[in-house]
Amino acid sequence: MINLLLFLFFIACVSIAATLVVENPGIVKMHWFDYQVETSVAFIIFAILISAVLIVLLTLIIRLIFNAPSRFMERRNVRQLKSGITELTYSISALASSNIDAADTHIRKVEKLLGNTPLTILLSAQIAKTKGDEAKTQKLLEQLLEYKETEYLAARSLSDSANKQDNLPKALVMAKKAHSIDPKNAASALAVISLQTRLGHWDEAISNIHSLKIPRREKNRIRAFISLERGKSLIENSRDEEALSLTKNILSTLPKFPPALDFCAEVYERNQQATKAKKLRVKLGQLQQGKWLCKSCGHTQDSWKLHCESCMEMDSLGQPENSINNVSN
Numbered sequence: 001m002i003n004l005l006l007f008l009f010f011i012a013c014v015s016i017a018a019t020l021v022v023e024n025p026g027i028v029k030m031h032w033f034d035y036q037v038e039t040s041v042a043f044i045i046f047a048i049l050i051s052a053v054l055i056v057l058l059t060l061i062i063r064l065i066f067n068a069p070s071r072f073m074e075r076r077n078v079r080q081l082k083s084g085i086t087e088l089t090y091s092i093s094a095l096a097s098s099n100i101d102a103a104d105t106h107i108r109k110v111e112k113l114l115g116n117t118p119l120t121i122l123l124s125a126q127i128a129k130t131k132g133d134e135a136k137t138q139k140l141l142e143q144l145l146e147y148k149e150t151e152y153l154a155a156r157s158l159s160d161s162a163n164k165q166d167n168l169p170k171a172l173v174m175a176k177k178a179h180s181i182d183p184k185n186a187a188s189a190l191a192v193i194s195l196q197t198r199l200g201h202w203d204e205a206i207s208n209i210h211s212l213k214i215p216r217r218e219k220n221r222i223r224a225f226i227s228l229e230r231g232k233s234l235i236e237n238s239r240d241e242e243a244l245s246l247t248k249n250i251l252s253t254l255p256k257f258p259p260a261l262d263f264c265a266e267v268y269e270r271n272q273q274a275t276k277a278k279k280l281r282v283k284l285g286q287l288q289q290g291k292w293l294c295k296s297c298g299h300t301q302d303s304w305k306l307h308c309e310s311c312m313e314m315d316s317l318g319q320p321e322n323s324i325n326n327v328s329n
C-alpha cells in the first residue's frame, strides 16, 4: 500500500514537472569555442533521462558479462554434485546388494565428479575390502587418516588389520592413535590394553586400566587377568619370586577361577609353599574344568588364556556353563 502511494506520488510529481516544462519551454544557450548550441529545457531534461537509462543498461550488461564465467562454473558444479550424489547412491545400493563390480564402476564415476572426499574414499575402501584387495584397502585407510571425520575409524581399522597380520607394534601404534582421538571410548582403550598385554608391556597395560570408563569391579577383574598372564610369563622365565608377589591379588579377585588357582598352586610349589599349594589343588579339584569357548568367534581350546588363540579377542574365553564372569564372582 505504501509502495502504491509512493508510486502515485512519483507519477504526480513527474506530471506536474512535465506540465511546467511544456507551459514554460524556455531556451538554453551554450557557447563552446566558436560554436553556439541553442535548445529547449525539455530537450535537455529528456537527454539527461536517456543518458541515465543508457548508463544503467550498460552497467547491467557489463556486470552480466563479468559474472558469466562464475555463474557458468556454479551451474556446472551444481550439476556435477547432483550427478555425483546419484552415482554415490547407485554405488551404495550395489554394495548393499553385494554387486561389487557395479559398486566399483559407480564409485569411479563419483571420484571423477566429486574428487577425493572422505565419503568416496571410505566407500572405495569398503569395496576394496569386500573384493579382498588388502593392499588397496590399506592405502585408502591411510588416506582416511588425513580427514578428521574418518581418522578414528581408519586408525581402528588399520590396527585391527595389523593385529590380524600379527604386526603387533603397528597395531598398537594405530590403537593408541584411535584412543587419543576418542579417549572416552572404552572399546578403544581396551584395544590398547589388549595389545600392550600381548606385547608384554605389563606396566603400561596395568596403568591404562585406571583410565577405563567401566565399573571398578570390572577394572579389578581385568587387572587380575593381566597379572595372571604376566605371572605365567614370569614362571616361564623361572622368575618364581616375582610371580609369587602376584598371587595375593589374583586369588582375592579370582578365588574360583580354575586357571588362577592352577597358576597360584604352581607358584606356591615353585616357592616351597607346599601346604598352600595343596589347599589350592583340593579346591581346584572341586571346580568344573571343561573346554574353553570363545564367545566372540566360537573357537574352543583346552587351556584358558587372556586372548582367544583364534581371533585374539581379549577376555572372550569362558566355559559354557561356568563363564569367566561367573567364576570371578
Ligand SMILES: [Zn+2]
Residues within 6 Å of the ligand: 294, 295, 296, 297, 298, 299, 308, 309, 310, 311, 312, 313, 316
Ligand atoms: Zn575367538
